Amino acid sequence: MIALREICREYHVGDETVHALDHVSLDIDRGEYLSIMGASGSGKSTLLNMLGLLDMPNSGSYRFEGRELMTLSEEARATFRREKIGFIFQSFHLIPRLSAYGNLELPLMLQGVPPSQRRERITRALHDLGLGERMDHLPKELSGGQQQRVAIARAMILEPPLLLADEPTGNLDSRSGDEVTRLLESLHDRGMTLVIVTHDADLGKRATRQIRMHDGQILHDRDGGAG
Amino acid sequence: MMLRDTVRFSTAALRASPGRTALILLAMVIGIASVILLTSLGEGARRYVAGQFHALGSNLLLVMPGRTETQGGMPPMFGHAQHDLTLEDRTALERDPLIDMAVPIVFGTADLTYDGRERQVSVIGTDSNYQHVFNLTLMRGKFLPATARDRAEPVCVLGEHLYQKLFGHAEVLGDWVRIGTRRFRLIGLLQPKGKTATLDMSNAVLIPTVSAQSLFNRSGLFQIAIQTRSEAFARVQDRILALIQARHNGEKDITVVRQDAMASSLDQILRILTIAVGGIGTISLLVAGILIMNVMMVSVSQRRSEIGLLMALGASTREILLVFLSEATMLSLIGGVLGLMAGLGAVGLIASLVPVFPISTPWWAMIAALVVALATGLIFGSVPARQAAQLHPVAALSGR
Ligand SMILES: Nc1ncnc2c1ncn2[C@@H]1O[C@H](COP(=O)(O)OP(=O)(O)OP(=O)(O)O)[C@@H](O)[C@H]1O
Ligand SMILES: [Mg+2]
Numbered sequence: 001m002i003a004l005r006e007i008c009r010e011y012h013v014g015d016e017t018v019h020a021l022d023h024v025s026l027d028i029d030r031g032e033y034l035s036i037m038g039a040s041g042s043g044k045s046t047l048l049n050m051l052g053l054l055d056m057p058n059s060g061s062y063r064f065e066g067r068e069l070m071t072l073s074e075e076a077r078a079t080f081r082r083e084k085i086g087f088i089f090q091s092f093h094l095i096p097r098l099s100a101y102g103n104l105e106l107p108l109m110l111q112g113v114p115p116s117q118r119r120e121r122i123t124r125a126l127h128d129l130g131l132g133e134r135m136d137h138l139p140k141e142l143s144g145g146q147q148q149r150v151a152i153a154r155a156m157i158l159e160p161p162l163l164l165a166d167e168p169t170g171n172l173d174s175r176s177g178d179e180v181t182r183l184l185e186s187l188h189d190r191g192m193t194l195v196i197v198t199h200d201a202d203l204g205k206r207a208t209r210q211i212r213m214h215d216g217q218i219l220h221d222r223d224g225g226a227g
Numbered sequence: 228m229m230l231r232d233t234v235r236f237s238t239a240a241l242r243a244s245p246g247r248t249a250l251i252l253l254a255m256v257i258g259i260a261s262v263i264l265l266t267s268l269g270e271g272a273r274r275y276v277a278g279q280f281h282a283l284g285s286n287l288l289l290v291m292p293g294r295t296e297t298q299g300g301m302p303p304m305f306g307h308a309q310h311d312l313t314l315e316d317r318t319a320l321e322r323d324p325l326i327d328m329a330v331p332i333v334f335g336t337a338d339l340t341y342d343g344r345e346r347q348v349s350v351i352g353t354d355s356n357y358q359h360v361f362n363l364t365l366m367r368g369k370f371l372p373a374t375a376r377d378r379a380e381p382v383c384v385l386g387e388h389l390y391q392k393l394f395g396h397a398e399v400l401g402d403w404v405r406i407g408t409r410r411f412r413l414i415g416l417l418q419p420k421g422k423t424a425t426l427d428m429s430n431a432v433l434i435p436t437v438s439a440q441s442l443f444n445r446s447g448l449f450q451i452a453i454q455t456r457s458e459a460f461a462r463v464q465d466r467i468l469a470l471i472q473a474r475h476n477g478e479k480d481i482t483v484v485r486q487d488a489m490a491s492s493l494d495q496i497l498r499i500l501t502i503a504v505g506g507i508g509t510i511s512l513l514v515a516g517i518l519i520m521n522v523m524m525v526s527v528s529q530r531r532s533e534i535g536l537l538m539a540l541g542a543s544t545r546e547i548l549l550v551f552l553s554e555a556t557m558l559s560l561i562g563g564v565l566g567l568m569a570g571l572g573a574v575g576l577i578a579s580l581v582p583v584f585p586i587s588t589p590w591w592a593m594i595a596a597l598v599v600a601l602a603t604g605l606i607f608g609s610v611p612a613r614q615a616a617q618l619h620p621v622a623a624l625s626g627r
Contacts, residue, residue, distance in 0.1 A: 091532075
């Protein structure tokens with residue numbers, strides 16, 4: 001599904017050049033469950049942002065389902081993110097003034113789904129994640145685990161083929177973290193391609209494929225784990 | 228994103244920070260209300276002056292000896308007359324079917340004496356039609372009689388102001404007064420009223436034309452005031468010129484001025500003044516605009532992670548731009564409408580407190596206020612909106 005070739009991403013801080021990604025090549029197949037681990041600053045988030053087209057490399061090639069993405073216009077990249085990618089963040093990124101319902105409505109609004117079809121889709125998505133009762137709650141009225149589940153529902157509502165999660169359990173206690181992990185794995189079980197950046201070795205090991213990064217490079221890449 | 232959704236999203240954002248929203252709205256309201264109020268005051272002044280002029284009698288053309296090159300300007304000051312304007316000219320003008328009345332006017336100053344008191348007054352020699360043409364109202368007595376049209380009857384009519392000055396509350400109607408070297412019987416008192424462009428009525432005494440001519444020892448007329456029924460002033464003007472030219476051996480030696488040409492030039496000045504004060508009012512809108520810009524810039528920086536999220540969810544830069552522009556537009560439009568209402572309210576208040584002042588809001592000011600409000604929002608909102616749209620998604624998400 002995904003083919004990254006020789007991706008470089010540099011930041012210039014003062015006179016220094018930081019190689020956040022240093023000639024990274026990576027293939028991901030449909031249906032894979034991939035975890036990315038490594039020390040802080042090793043380039044995990046940068047790689048994930050690259051996969052989601054939130055960021056553009058200085059050089060290299062990115063093919064998604066056979067299509068080269070490096071040449072896409074800004075508008076086309078936005079469309080790609082909307083249709084192909086579900087993002088999950090450590091800090092949830094729910095819009096605080098909008099209810100769970102309102103937050104789930106955002107992707108539907110951006111996709112131009114007619115208002116008449118929204119309620120049903122949102123209700124179903126929230127029910128699937130056991131949040132049916134929480135539809136009209138504001139984020140601040142929800143626990144961390146609930147907030148992250150709303151965020152996952154939002155990432156999934158347009159049924160994108162690829163889910164990218166940057167430390168999805170990083171802000172959660174272990175019990176909520178486990179819930180979120182199980183939720184993500186159930187999505188994988190239903191055929192979703194899943195890429196998770198994590199500091200949590202236990203979580204990382206559960207993935208069917210693990211990547212370890214160091215200084216902007218992929219150190220090793222192996223199949224295994226419990227999956 | 229559909230427009231409906233954009234508006235809904237922006238509305239929610241505005242509601243979420245009521246303090247900020249109220250501040251911007253207040254600035255907009257003050258700006259728009261002051262534009263409305265200032266232009267209404269200007270328009271009121273214009274109407275007031277127009278009303279004063281109207282009271283003088285419109286449909287008025289003034290024929291003066293002497294010639295000016297410019298048409299329709301002020302009366303000639305140093306124009307050199309080849310021929311006097313005469314009562315015969317007046318009679319000829321009167322025969323023109325488009326002319327209702329032709330009133331001769333002789334003007335001068337003389338001393339008025341009564342019972343040992345003396346005062347310099349403006350003397351207007353004219354005939355009975357003068358009253359109609361200049362809309363004069365008698366307070367007491369009679370106006371110059373028709374029999375004195377071309378005869379030196381020794382009668383005079385006095386302005387009320389002058390009467391007060393000269394006689395106080397004494398009853399002198401019917402008494403004889405001396406004007407210059409001659410004696411006149413006081414037969415009427417005029418109601419005080421505004422000034423004509425040329426003559427101050429409140430300090431004037433009216434006597435028959437021929438009496439004035441002999442008093443000042445001149446054969447010509449100062450001017451002839453023409454009242455016409457026709458709306459085609461220019462045509463009447465041309466006919467007068469042609470008629471007098473024919474009578475004056477082909478010399479174009481008169482000037483014809485529309486009284487309301489003077490009124491309309493003053494009207495023009497006040498109109499421009501109204502626009503000018505309205506323009507000054509828009510300066511306060513500029514302040515509102517800058518406030519919108521600043522407050523929204525703060526808002527953008529506080530909502531970076533929200534902007535980043537929208538980008539991650541697949542909003543294009545154009546959509547982000549539209550979200551913030553619609554916020555600015557809504558603020559300015561709502562502020563504009565509220566400001567319009569506040570302005571109209573203030574105008575209504577002034578109208579009820581000062582009924583003599585015909586304060587009135589020109590329609591163009593209302594439209595202009597709303598258009599300017601909208602433009603303010605769009606122009607000053609576009610800076611923060613562009614700032615928001617140009618954020619890098621990763622930087623925005625991390626709140627950097
Ligand atoms: N905007 C930026 N400007 C300068 N340097 C940056 C920027 N973003 C990232 N970097 C650098 O790029 C490198 C990789 O950063 P990245 O965020 O990918 O690390 P990470 O592996 O996700 O770390 P963490 O585990 O702490 O999230 C780091 O050295 C970081 O300092
Ligand atoms: Mg990171």
